[in-house]
Amino acid sequence: MINIEIKALYDRTPSTDRLLKKYGFLFDRTENQMDTYFHVNYGRLKIRERDGGDPQLIQYFRDDQKGPKQSYYEIVHLKNVEQVKSTLEEEHGILVIVKKKREIWTWQNIRIHFDCVEKLGNFIEFEIVIDTDGNIQTGQQKAEWLMKKFHLSKTDLIAQSYSDLIMDITD
Secondary structure (H helix, E strand, O other): OEEEEEEEEOOOOHHHHHHHHHOOOEEEEEEEEEEEEEOOOOOEEEEEEEOOEEEEEEEEEEOOOOOOEEEEEEEEEOOOHHHHHHHHHHHHOEEEEEEEEEEEEEEOOEEEEEEEEOOOEEEEEEEEEEOOOOOHHHHHHHHHHHHHHOOOOHHHEOOOOHHHHHHHHHO
Protein backbone atom coordinates (compact mmCIF):
# COMPACT_ATOMS: atom_id res chain seq x y z
CA MET A 1 0.00 0.00 0.00
CA ILE A 2 1.03 3.61 -0.49
CA ASN A 3 0.30 6.77 1.42
CA ILE A 4 1.54 10.34 1.41
CA GLU A 5 2.72 11.48 4.84
CA ILE A 6 3.53 14.66 6.66
CA LYS A 7 4.68 14.89 10.27
CA ALA A 8 5.15 18.11 12.23
CA LEU A 9 5.61 19.46 15.71
CA TYR A 10 2.17 20.68 16.73
CA ASP A 11 0.38 21.93 19.80
CA ARG A 12 -3.34 21.46 19.41
CA THR A 13 -5.57 24.48 20.07
CA PRO A 14 -9.32 25.18 20.01
CA SER A 15 -8.89 26.47 16.43
CA THR A 16 -7.66 22.97 15.49
CA ASP A 17 -10.98 21.49 16.59
CA ARG A 18 -12.86 24.11 14.59
CA LEU A 19 -10.85 23.20 11.49
CA LEU A 20 -11.56 19.50 11.95
CA LYS A 21 -15.30 20.17 12.15
CA LYS A 22 -15.29 22.74 9.34
CA TYR A 23 -13.76 20.27 6.87
CA GLY A 24 -15.84 17.28 7.97
CA PHE A 25 -13.23 15.21 9.76
CA LEU A 26 -14.74 12.60 12.07
CA PHE A 27 -13.25 11.45 15.34
CA ASP A 28 -12.39 7.76 15.09
CA ARG A 29 -10.65 6.81 18.34
CA THR A 30 -7.89 7.42 20.86
CA GLU A 31 -5.47 4.65 21.65
CA ASN A 32 -2.20 4.04 23.43
CA GLN A 33 0.39 2.51 21.13
CA MET A 34 3.73 0.86 21.70
CA ASP A 35 5.89 0.38 18.62
CA THR A 36 8.85 -1.98 18.94
CA TYR A 37 11.32 -1.32 16.10
CA PHE A 38 13.79 -3.98 14.98
CA HIS A 39 17.16 -3.64 13.28
CA VAL A 40 16.81 -4.12 9.51
CA ASN A 41 19.07 -3.30 6.57
CA TYR A 42 16.49 -1.33 4.63
CA GLY A 43 13.30 0.48 5.61
CA ARG A 44 11.70 0.01 8.99
CA LEU A 45 10.11 -2.97 10.71
CA LYS A 46 8.02 -2.69 13.85
CA ILE A 47 5.39 -4.41 15.92
CA ARG A 48 2.58 -2.12 17.01
CA GLU A 49 0.65 -3.05 20.13
CA ARG A 50 -2.40 -0.90 20.77
CA ASP A 51 -5.47 -0.55 22.94
CA GLY A 52 -8.53 -2.23 21.51
CA GLY A 53 -6.93 -3.66 18.38
CA ASP A 54 -4.94 -6.60 17.13
CA PRO A 55 -1.18 -6.21 17.31
CA GLN A 56 0.32 -5.49 13.89
CA LEU A 57 3.59 -6.21 12.16
CA ILE A 58 4.33 -3.18 9.98
CA GLN A 59 7.09 -2.89 7.41
CA TYR A 60 7.52 0.41 5.62
CA PHE A 61 9.87 2.23 3.30
CA ARG A 62 10.08 5.98 2.82
CA ASP A 63 12.65 8.70 2.37
CA ASP A 64 13.41 10.89 5.36
CA GLN A 65 12.48 14.28 3.96
CA LYS A 66 10.50 17.23 5.20
CA GLY A 67 7.16 17.78 3.51
CA PRO A 68 4.88 15.35 1.70
CA LYS A 69 6.60 12.01 1.18
CA GLN A 70 5.55 8.66 -0.22
CA SER A 71 5.48 5.74 2.15
CA TYR A 72 5.16 2.13 1.00
CA TYR A 73 3.90 -0.20 3.69
CA GLU A 74 2.52 -3.63 4.50
CA ILE A 75 0.54 -4.51 7.61
CA VAL A 76 0.05 -8.03 8.99
CA HIS A 77 -2.33 -8.59 11.91
CA LEU A 78 -0.73 -10.84 14.52
CA LYS A 79 -2.38 -13.50 16.61
CA ASN A 80 0.64 -14.51 18.68
CA VAL A 81 2.49 -11.23 19.17
CA GLU A 82 4.84 -12.51 21.89
CA GLN A 83 6.12 -15.36 19.72
CA VAL A 84 6.67 -13.08 16.71
CA LYS A 85 8.31 -10.40 18.86
CA SER A 86 10.61 -12.97 20.46
CA THR A 87 11.63 -14.37 17.08
CA LEU A 88 12.31 -10.92 15.61
CA GLU A 89 14.26 -9.86 18.70
CA GLU A 90 16.38 -13.01 18.47
CA GLU A 91 17.01 -12.62 14.72
CA HIS A 92 17.35 -8.83 14.41
CA GLY A 93 17.53 -7.25 17.86
CA ILE A 94 15.36 -4.43 19.16
CA LEU A 95 16.35 -1.01 17.85
CA VAL A 96 14.07 1.19 19.97
CA ILE A 97 10.61 1.29 21.57
CA VAL A 98 8.27 4.22 20.93
CA LYS A 99 5.28 4.84 23.19
CA LYS A 100 2.56 7.30 22.28
CA LYS A 101 -1.04 8.27 22.78
CA ARG A 102 -2.70 8.75 19.39
CA GLU A 103 -5.98 10.47 18.57
CA ILE A 104 -7.24 9.54 15.10
CA TRP A 105 -9.54 11.61 12.85
CA THR A 106 -10.67 10.60 9.34
CA TRP A 107 -12.22 12.09 6.23
CA GLN A 108 -12.35 10.38 2.84
CA ASN A 109 -8.90 8.85 2.31
CA ILE A 110 -7.21 11.09 4.90
CA ARG A 111 -6.21 10.21 8.45
CA ILE A 112 -5.04 12.86 10.87
CA HIS A 113 -3.15 11.71 13.95
CA PHE A 114 -2.55 13.85 17.01
CA ASP A 115 0.32 12.12 18.76
CA CYS A 116 1.70 12.69 22.23
CA VAL A 117 4.99 10.79 22.05
CA GLU A 118 6.80 9.84 25.24
CA LYS A 119 10.14 11.72 25.50
CA LEU A 120 9.37 13.84 22.38
CA GLY A 121 6.18 15.86 22.79
CA ASN A 122 3.18 16.66 20.57
CA PHE A 123 2.90 16.11 16.84
CA ILE A 124 0.37 16.10 14.03
CA GLU A 125 0.60 13.57 11.24
CA PHE A 126 -1.33 13.49 7.96
CA GLU A 127 -1.68 10.26 6.03
CA ILE A 128 -3.35 10.37 2.64
CA VAL A 129 -4.01 6.78 1.58
CA ILE A 130 -3.49 6.10 -2.12
CA ASP A 131 -5.58 3.18 -3.37
CA THR A 132 -4.49 0.99 -6.26
CA ASP A 133 -6.15 3.31 -8.78
CA GLY A 134 -5.14 6.45 -6.91
CA ASN A 135 -3.12 9.36 -8.09
CA ILE A 136 0.00 10.14 -6.06
CA GLN A 137 0.06 13.74 -7.30
CA THR A 138 -3.49 14.27 -5.99
CA GLY A 139 -2.35 12.86 -2.64
CA GLN A 140 0.57 15.30 -2.59
CA GLN A 141 -1.81 18.18 -3.34
CA LYS A 142 -4.10 17.14 -0.47
CA ALA A 143 -1.11 17.03 1.87
CA GLU A 144 -0.06 20.55 0.87
CA TRP A 145 -3.67 21.77 1.27
CA LEU A 146 -3.74 20.30 4.80
CA MET A 147 -0.45 22.00 5.64
CA LYS A 148 -1.94 25.37 4.71
CA LYS A 149 -5.23 24.80 6.54
CA PHE A 150 -3.47 23.71 9.73
CA HIS A 151 -0.92 26.55 9.44
CA LEU A 152 2.16 24.35 9.28
CA SER A 153 5.36 26.02 8.19
CA LYS A 154 8.32 24.21 6.70
CA THR A 155 10.22 24.70 9.97
CA ASP A 156 7.53 22.69 11.81
CA LEU A 157 7.98 19.66 9.57
CA ILE A 158 9.81 16.54 10.71
CA ALA A 159 11.68 14.33 8.25
CA GLN A 160 12.45 11.37 10.53
CA SER A 161 10.33 8.75 12.22
CA TYR A 162 9.66 8.89 15.95
CA SER A 163 12.13 6.01 16.34
CA ASP A 164 14.93 8.11 14.83
CA LEU A 165 14.05 11.11 17.00
CA ILE A 166 14.14 9.03 20.18
CA MET A 167 17.45 7.44 19.22
CA ASP A 168 18.86 10.94 18.57
CA ILE A 169 18.09 12.07 22.12
CA THR A 170 19.32 8.86 23.78
CA ASP A 171 22.70 8.73 22.02
